[in-house]
Amino acid sequence: MPRPSRREDVRTTAARIFRQQGYLAATMDLIAEEVGLNKGTLYHYYPAKSAILYELLSEQVDGTLELLARVPLTGSGYDRMRFFVREQVALVATKQDELVVFFQEVPWIDQRLPQAQARSIHQRIYRYEEFVKALLAEGTRTGEFRDFTPATVLYSIIGLLAYLPNWYRRPASAGTDGWLIDEVTDFVMHGISAPTTGPARGEETGGEGVHRRRGVRRASTAGAASR
Template sequence: MPDAITTDKPTKTASRKQATVKPAATRRKAVPGAKHEDKLTAILRTAAQLFAQNGYEATSLDMIADRLGMHKATLYHYVNNKESILYQCLVKSFGNLDTVMKSMEDRTIPVLERLRLFVRSLAEAQNNDFGRCLVLVGAGPLDNMTGDDIRQFQRRLDQTVRALITEGIASGVIRPCHPGMVSALLFGALNWVPRWYSGKGKFSIQDVADNFVETLVKGIGTGAA
């Protein structure tokens, strides 16, 4: 191959190219998978909203695609089917609750304080788009294999509350009661919030959670803490 011919004056084409090329130091490097993840998150969030509003069965892939302004075929670049969308939405609803449940084992923090933290964290997780989807739709539409993952996580939430109540009874800050019944009472109250809470009133979701937990504590507490 012959050597490139050089001239003192660059051609107009070369000048134009040089003007549009950014220095290497200033060019942004694309994060591998970031664009895909952003689009996937948007799909899941939109689906979660529609599942909560219309129900799982009444929500079609066409409806999800229309809300996003994309073709239905494009969805299949990111998800396999409607069931996989629901499963991923429910997994996202867990948020940081795994970390919160682990922190409930820290006995250097008074048990009633841990209970308050748990209720606040759960209320916040249940009242975002993914959390509402979990509460209002649940794992029922999923097959046994994937649905069991969700139900197992929900059982862990229940076991966390039971363990806190049992610990509180043993330490004397909670009066003798049935931990399972207290857990059912707490989750029954919290699970109803996504059905009526809109975020447009004067109370934040943290205000609601604090109100609930204080009412609960006054009912089961001994006043020793």
């Protein structure tokens, strides 16, 4: 009977090590030791450290592109943008090591990866950025969003999302807390919406709902501190 693959264990462990020590400081020896494999078996799964990094980066950008494919093709710019933000918050909040590594290492992919792989990552990131900028530009054109430069809003949202896994720690299997999705989405949408666009705060969440989520957040934070 063939042994079960340890590929996922290798990838998960490498993501943690890349996050904690940085890509350059991490070694295949250390990854093999942490996973409990000999070096020969590790190279069976990945021929080089760069192959692990490429797979980690690809998974993150491909997951985001799949999310964009679910954004409704019709409807108001406000509703389509709100859908995008909610889905992306839910996606990134439990990625933790993988997402941190993505934003930590993607500025250096031309030095870290073979040329063809680096170009592939750049092309996919470009597709994502152009989609979101077009969505923002549409909302500005229809008067639903403030007259911001789309790139300014895009990179501000990316920065907010990139930092989520640094403070919100929850197992991926547990999903993302609803209050987090609601509050981050409200924060973004209220920031970019024209003054008269979108439902009032009370209509979106309900006055009592806001307090309930804040209570959950405080309890969650206290629980994390006690652990």
